[in-house]
Amino acid sequence: MNKRLQIYYHAIFGALGGLVGWWTMGTLATQTWNIWLSSALIGAGLGLSIGGLVAAADGAMIKRVPLRALRDGIYGAFAGALAGSLGLLLAEGFFLLLHGGFSGRTLGWMLLGLTVGLSDLAVSRRIQRTTYAALGGLAGGLIGGLVYEGLTRLFLAQSGEIQILVGGLGLVIVGACIGGLIPLARQVFSKAELHVRAGKQTGLVREVTESASLGRYDGNDLYLPDKGISWRHAEIKQTKEGFILEVLAEAEAGVWLGTNQVAPGQKLLINSGDQLKIGDALVEFIGR
Amino acid sequence: MSRSIQFLGSLTAVLLLLLGLPSATQAQAPSTTARVTQVDTSRYPDVTLYVAVLDATNKPRSGLKQSDFGVIEDGKEVKITDFVGGGHVQINTALAIDRSGSMESDNKLDSAKEAAQTFTAQMQANDQTTIIPFESILDLNFPFSSDKGRITAAIDNISTDNSTGTAIYDAVVAGVNKLKDIEGRRFLVVLTDGQDNRSRNNAEKAITYANKYNQPVYTVGFGRQNAPGDDWINERVLRQVADQTGGEYFYAPDRSELVALYDRLAGSLHAEYRLTYRSPRPNYDGTKRDLRVSVEGLTSAGSYVEEHLINVHSSTPVGLALLLPLLALLVFPTLLRFWGRKLPKGPQTLVAQETKLVPQVQPLPPKAASPLQPASPNVTDTVCTKCGKALRTGARFCNGCGAKQTL
DSSP, X not given: OOHHHHHHHHHHHHHHHHHHXXXXXXXXXXXXXXXXXXXXXXXXXXXXXXXXXXXXXXXXXXXXXXXXXXXXXXXXXXXXXXXXHHHHHHHHHHHHHTTSHHXXXXXXXXXXXXXXXXXXXXXXXXXXXXXXXXXXXXXHXXXXXXXXXXXXXXXXXXXXXXXHHHHHHHHHHHHHHHHHHHHHHHHHHOSEEEEEEESTTTTOEEEEXXXXXXXXXXXXXXXXXXXXXXXXXXXXXXXXXXXXXXXXXXXXXXXXXXXXXXXXXXXXXXXXXXXXXXXTEEEXXXXX | OHHHHHHHHHHHHHHHHHHTSOSSBOBOOSSOEEEEEEEEOTTTTEEEEEEEEEOTTSOBOOOOOGGGEEEEETTEEEOEEEEEOTTOSOEEEEEEEEOSGGGGGGGHHHHHHXXXXXXXXXXXXXXXXXXXXXXXXXXXXXXXXXXXXHHHHHHHTOOOOSOOOOOHHHHHHHHHHHHTTOOSEEEEEEEESSOOSSOSSOHHHHHHHHHHTTOOEEEEEESOSSOSTTOSOOHHHHHHHHHHTTOOEEEEOSHHHHHHHHHHHHHHHHTOEEEEEEOXXXXXXXXXXXXEEEETTEEEEEEEEOOOSOOOOOOHHHHHHHHHHHHHHHHHHHHHHHHHHHOTTSSOOHHHHXXXXXXXXXXXXXXXXXXXXXXXXXXXXXXXXXXXXXXXTTOSBOTTTOOBOOO
């Protein structure tokens, strides 16, 4: 799966998250509650659905392993609920401080996007990757917030179902922007990529942040469902010298790097253009 | 490049100018003036406006009827659903009074107390007032009261402190804190003879805090405007706090003018009119609404912001209308891929783009050729605890089922 399609699926999942959040939270009469209580609850609902679905997109559409999608989705949902609650409280504060408008609304959604991006830490447990996700969420919130405010102003004079539609559509757009820009930011800022050139995942491109794991376990960054590949086979790490390939000690076999084989437990500096043969899969390492 | 910078600079200046406009502006007329002094949206979509109407001599206009007023929100004339005439609006007041050591000179504290008593004397049955004496620390022990006797006694008990510290900004924040949860007309006035030198907050923080709760701050400078040393009023800051919160700054040089000022403020407050209407756009959409209040042909402008960042009122038909296109978009790439397979000479698909990137894989030498490759995995007698497959030495995960192994 190419990079654009991965972003596309993440955006659709983010949009679905925004929709689910709006739909469920919208059944509660939060308008009559205290503004801070309703912000915290709505933020938690939105964070739970956007964070959960964006986290599940990888497992559902790229790895196509339902249990992985469920597991990542649960982690993402819990972290997203916490982050969303905090994010929307901050967002509401800034919104009121700036007396609403484009700046208030946009800054508010940027904060929500930032916190949802930060919740990636619960799934990836990697600082650099989470930082990129947070930047993506921030940018997603900016764009989504601007579009949402634009829609609000465009349909200002309307009432009834149109206002409900604008509210739902606004959150779908915010969710799509946050969902889509999180993987985009990772792709833009990462220093290397892994392109699967042959094997069951042919065409798949995964970015390498501070590290990337490869193996038959669906929790790996590059999931290679091939019986000749170990559960956790190898890892690519960014070091001061450059990127190194480490074949994990527990791997059943090594990794072919050109005509040389890197045995389990060994490490080797790799360069852009190097092709790694793991089981039946051929993976090209492309550095920037 | 320089033109672009100039353009951006001009644009920024215009934006700043627009943003800096006060939310309630005073309309000027040759004879009388009207001013929206407070907009209360705590019962939104019912909006309550407090309007002061003064005649040419700056005295409150009384006796106006509901029919004399007109309210327009975002260009739409609205119906006034509740009207309370001058003299019947409940007033909630916080009187912050400087009692630092410098207030001892020229009997300034006595003058301030007399002014506060004058204000209190005009209180009506439903009004309530609190007193906040302050120097470097604040005395917040006096709760809101409608009992004139208690308030008078509390004012009488204020005495100067030897402290040279004055915490004006902290007094502003404390006043806002006391008033912020009270419905209705909220009035905060802060009197000082000097300048701030002890606050934990600064002017910007105090202004931000007051604006957060839509609380106009009225400031009063009492005493010397210019004097050597630190013994003078910092009018610039007092004016800044008042202007940036929608309040007003007053200067009183002596006792008589101070007492007259408090008398005038009380009279003006009690003559205000309260107008309530239902917003013609009762949506929780967080947008700014512009207001115009007309009184006998005289117009006063104001505004408020509906405070919800998002509208989360959902309905099943709208939810389905949004869900279906998203589901269609979700399956669209799969359908496209399927279509591409059926039509090999058709348009380029994502699959086609992916496959064309695949290079020819060079045949690799047999694994046995590499000295690094063990002839066979180092299999021991250990087997997977879950599936029973033989494990190699040191394996932490089973290569067959992936189960974690206890070493």
